[in-house]
Amino acid sequence: MSRSGSFRAETLALHAGQTPDASFGARAAPIYFTTSYVFPDADHAAALFNLESPGHVYSRISNPTNAVLEERIAAMEGGVGAIAVSSGQAALHLAVVTLMGMGGHIVASRSLYGGSHNLFTYTLPRFGIHTSFVDPNDPQAWRNAIRPETRLLFGESIGNPGLDVLDIPTVADIAHDHGLPLLVDATLVTPCLQQPLSLGADLVMHSATKFLGGHGVAVGGLLVDGGRFDWEASGLFPTLTEPYDGFHGMDFAEESPVAAFALRARREGLRDFGACLSPMNAFQILQGMETLPLRMRSHVANAERVAEHLADSPQVEGVVYPGLASHPAHELAARLLPDGAGAVLSFELTGGREAGKVFIEALQVFSHLANVGDAKSLVIHPASTTHFRMNGDDLAQAGIGEGTVRLSIGLEHADDLLEDLDRGLQAVARWSKRR
């Protein structure tokens, strides 16, 4: 049975978390540009600080515009609550530091966004938190990597660079067998294509900068608490199950067995690490989310046409898209992503690194930049941009070919996208003849 009062995604995307403004009846979510909130009297101030009364005190901890965004994503994901933060990276960091401290260990899929990989590989070890990376498709590898000090399993619904599909039910079972939660980065799928909590994940994070916003104007992150993980029964999470001197001696799991994680993440994580979201960004992301179900259908339809078109091109050695039968995770995608395997795909040009440059420079509709999830179609050639320092062998280690091109398919007319791609492919063909 679905959560969120049985409302469907299209309705939740427009309404969840907001009632028309009580003062003026504003239908759109107002932007509450305020750092702080007037206490009606001293007793109410004390009540807010004591958590006798819910409400806003200071915008680093909570803000009415941000709350609309938080409740909207939580409703769409089927979670009990969410925390809005300044970026997807801040969401990942907040999840980690809410669950563990020095000596903690994470088991993560090796198919990750580069920023997450950096955080786990280079930054968190400085703070005594270490990560083991595993093949996301190998259940035994997940099991073998779990140690006594492991506190989190982490993967992406669709992971870089091979667009691996995470088998969430299987990895969640492994996590739960060890008393551990599974956090899923669902940035590339959004709740319109997959709700990881309904598949067994315990926590979900998003870079809201991508498809949720969709317009490419605001950076933001969201962390959703699924409410089902039993922190007390696990016994591995003293941050949630023992009194915290930093906040009224609160035992968060005693206070709220189902929302202990969200409570600590807000009351400690936002308060002390301070990666709060601007209400302007929250407003902009909300504007995007209103049309998310419509947009994701168009993104997927366009991506499927592009993938099929490229697969038929003689200049293309292979297309990586879980929606294609040729992808190793195609069957898994059909099961876990029945409404579409997202709108990011990659393909390998014949002709390698130089062909990639020729292709990109011939495009007129696709924007050449390092992002995904915009309403506009995006393209990047890793070997000549983000990974240009790597030789062919190093690229291969990272799962990237010299001619690999990554596309994030937008909402333009599909025919215009195909014509643009053909323009690039024809340029490659001409370049190839001249060689």
Add this chain to the structure above:
Amino acid sequence: MFREVDNQSVFIYTGGRRFDPTLPVVVLIHGAGHDHSVWNFQARALAHHGLTVVAPDLPGHGRSPGPPLPDIESLATWIDCLLDALDVRTATIVGHSMGSLIALQYAASAGERVDRLILVGSVAPMPVAAPLLEAAARQPARAHAMINQWSYTPAHRLGASPVPGMVLANVNQCIMERQPDKALATDLAACNAYQGGLAAAESVTCPVALICGERDQMTPAKAARALHAALANQAPDVRIITLNGAGHAMMAEAPDQLSIAIRGFLSDYNKN
């Protein structure tokens, strides 16, 4: 804190303050398929203002082990055992929904041990729709969805939450999902079977507040009239307090209104 009650371990939430039996005691009894956490805000509001709060997980709920008790009479007797175990002589008893029936039955039988009675979202009798009873017994997920549908006003099922960032209906569903098997079915059957409510109400001799949600579909305010009339038989004061805009899940939908209503009622009697 955990205490032994009737040879069984019981978890008791105290609203963020230590249990202190030298202070006036308020017992908060949760409803069907719930646990102590539905009372968070009210418990903290009372515990931080000169009262000591006892919000137990009833047997077979939350962290309290054992089977759920099968009927309202047994649960009322259990409340007496709880007060004995805590060495509490008199207490204010507050109950929500099923908890209100337990509170009512206990107040009728406990005499002066109950100094004030507060019934939140209450009617007597409290018939439970057959499809909900059936679903609770055989399809808990369906029962949870039905309860959520009827417990929250449309504004709170879809719109903004009083608690920033939280989705009230999903919190409620998760609380219900967490309860041990059969807890909800046993509780709802107990509510449905309890026919002694009006007779119990006629025996209550302490001041009573009936707190109703203006938009409560589960226990509508107008359906509480018979209960109100029966309570007026002996109780020196029976007042109805209506929370504007609230549904059945008043603790979450109108946390401040409810805390103010409870504290206001209690403070009137403190002054007297």
